[in-house]
Amino acid sequence: MIHEQLLRDCHVLGRFECCAVLLNRNAAIPWFILVPDTSLEDLLDLEPDTLATVTGECQRISRFLKQERGYAKLNFAGLGNVVPQMHLHVIARADGDACWPKPVWGHLTEEQAYDPATLAEWQGRLVADYGLHPNADLECSAD
């Protein structure tokens, strides 16, 4: 089960082996959120094997953002001060973006929505080249 706040904030694109792959609905900055299958709350509490799997899945999103979307810079974080369920932020950043050089949290005020074609295109590319198991309905919760 994915926390309801994450489901309100994000499109659910699908799953990798260990993580659900969410995309923040705010298209002002490409902002993925990966939700690992674990009851632990802090990334650094994971056992080394699981930590490697989870960070490896985050690397797939990083490669997508850098290689497919052309971003040179990424922010990566596990915070969880508000939503306790472990979730990892993989965020594409660029000089001149909507809150550069500040971190997104509490500083991203611009809001845009993804159009359905972009969502389908990103999901399709992640399925084709990055091993995503797609969620059938981009507006529905993952299991």
Added chain:
Amino acid sequence: MIHEQLLRDCHVLGRFECCAVLLNRNAAIPWFILVPDTSLEDLLDLEPDTLATVTGECQRISRFLKQERGYAKLNFAGLGNVVPQMHLHVIARADGDACWPKPVWGHLTEEQAYDPATLAEWQGRLVADYGLHPNADLECSAD
């Protein structure tokens, strides 16, 4: 060489195998910064073996903060929008701390200094139980 901004902001406690171990001078919140030996800028660009080593060293700091200092919650992040040199934040958080539940960046306004005895105690414990190679002078730069 550690970026001058990090040296201004932090005490240099020493090194693990791959990372220099810094502690933000602001004692309001226990905030470690690990600086890996790499010219890459984003954590998720590291090769899997190096990524595992670096996150493993961050886990040592996490265990110190949780087991020795009694914190239940950690924030972990690699941002680097201002200081490009890769550096990883390992931050102890607690309900009611100086900027809870906000992230520290841009929200931590309270300032405190570490007293030298606390710095020496923390460094000593990290050496004794967590494999830190100590920096002789807590005010000097690491090599």
